[in-house]
Amino acid sequence: MPLLPRRFERLKAVLDCRMGDLTLLLEQVDKPHNLSAILRSCDAVGVLEAHAVCLQGRLPTFNSTAQGSQKWVPLQLETDVNVAIHRLKQRGFRLYGTHLGAEAVDYRCCDFTGPTAFVLGAEKWGLSAAAAAQIDQAVIIPMRGMVQSLNVSVATATLLFEALRQRQAAGRVPTAGEGVAPERYQRLLFEWAYPQVAAWCRSQGRPYPALSEAGEIxxxxxxxxRLRC
Incomplete structure (x- = not known):
């Protein structure tokens, strides 16, 4: 079935608001419900992609909580937390880790308007010592009840929406695709609009065809x- 113009405009509108300088690094967060809820929050805020270091031999799985958000927010799998952190720092990200320690500060006191990566660990044990030692700033979400921590997906949503709030206040939220590099923007737009054709192009080792203003190939x-369109 041909791509309807209103569907193409919807895809463009969402991609126009994506932020390539806001991301997550999840360390051994493997429960399907948590991963699904986290990616759903990423999609809602406008995160372009997230990263995850999973337990050895385990691949991430999702459930209905994701509402299909894993199709729109790719989860990049990393094999080693040290390598993942190094790569993010090389790309200019400042890393904020949810870690209870003497140097941890209230998350609302931090500036998330620049390139920001939130690093979160599994609920039972939090960040590993290796990850905690390499973050730029430890943050906490203050609790007023008997329980001293939030579910990891809720903590993630809290941090992401605070980052979005700060960026909106500072006029730093993209609205016309400026949050994604132009070449990647065009690649993602084609993959979102024509996933099966994109897969065929990759299998053939050929570039994606250009799209018209109306979203036609x-x-x-x-x-x-063509029958896959």
């Missing part, structure tokens, strides 16, 4: 491929 493709 501006190139003649084999009939078997």
């Amino acid at each position: 501006a190139e003649e493709l084999p009939r078997t491929v």
Whole structure:
């Protein structure tokens, strides 16, 4: 079925608001419900992608809580937390880790308007010593009850929406695609609009066709491929 113009405009509108300089690094957060809820929050806020270091031999799985958000917020799998942290720092991210310690500060006292990566661990044991030693700032979400921590998905949502609030106040929220590099923007737009054709192009080792202003593929493709549109 051809892509409807209103569907294409919806995809563009969402991608226009994505923020490539706001991300997550999850360390051994493996419960499907938590991962699903976290990616749903990422999608709601406008996070472009997230990262995860899973337990050895385990791949992330999702449930209905995600509402399909895993299709719109890719979860990049990392094999080692040290390597993942190094890569994020090389890209200019400042890392804020949820870690209870003497140097931890109230998350509302931090500036999340620049390139920001939130680092969160599993609820039972939190961040590993290796991860905690490498974050730029430990943060806490103050509790007023008997329980001294939030579910990891709730903590993630709290941090992400605070980052969004700060960026809105500072006029730093993208509205026209400026939060994603142009080449990546075009690649993602095609993959969102025509996932099956994109998969065929990758299997053939060929670039994606150009799209018209209305979202139509501006190139003649084999009939078997056109049927996937």
